[in-house]
Amino acid sequence: MHINEHKLPAFNIYNSQILQVYDFWVLGMTNLFFWKCPTRVITEKFEISLSKNHIDVGVGSGYFLDHCLKKDTCRIGLVDANKTCLSATSKRIKRFRPETYVADIRDPLNVETEQFDSMSLNFVLHGLPGTMDEKSVVLGNVLKLLRPGGKLFGSTVLCDSSLDTGVAAKTLMKIYNKFGIYSNQSDTLNELKKVLNEHLDYIEIDIVGCVAVFSGSKKSTSLEMDNIRFPVSPFLFSEQ
């Protein structure tokens, strides 16, 4: 299992000291001045995409959930490989009594629970090691927790020469890649589109600075289609 074998900097770096400065440094400074994607843009994506039965994958400090979850949220799930992130976020949104799952999403998830109606995967893809094809496998792993037709949304920092990536952003990205905090050197917009297309319908991608803010609906696989019961007889629709 990955989680016992090698702790990735992409999740191992988040100890309680880092989490204390995360909102200021990552969401306040880096998004605005390096990636040129103000946190407000992502907050808006959360606000329009969250359902009342939501799961957040890669929770960090819990900032977006704390600011965007509506009072009438019925169920909220949290998935992360890092227990410090899970406990900080659980505490921050304890008013919603979250379900927490410790899991390295590079492995098939061993989580027995009802599927959720929406899922956020925000600032996680760029930290996963490997090519976009390998990240596609990870996406397949987490999507098991989302019902067919449910909405997946999030954002990821791309490394794509066609995007607005200034010198400061390139330098910071290089440093993060060197230390394994990011692994996004082959994450182009075309590669992202390809991966999202494999799993989702109705895809929307907004590029803001060098960040892709995306969403789409989980495709129904034939296996899952088998479990759908039709509420009315299909014969009702046959031509007379």
Ligand SMILES: C[S@@+](CC[C@H](N)C(=O)[O-])C[C@H]1O[C@@H](n2cnc3c(N)ncnc32)[C@H](O)[C@@H]1O
């Ligand atoms: C950059 S933070 C993003 C936090 C939050 N989603 C946000 O947008 O502010 C990445 C989060 O993903 C988690 N993470 C990274 N790699 C992971 C993996 N392989 N399995 C599970 N969680 C992972 C980290 O522990 C961290 O909580």
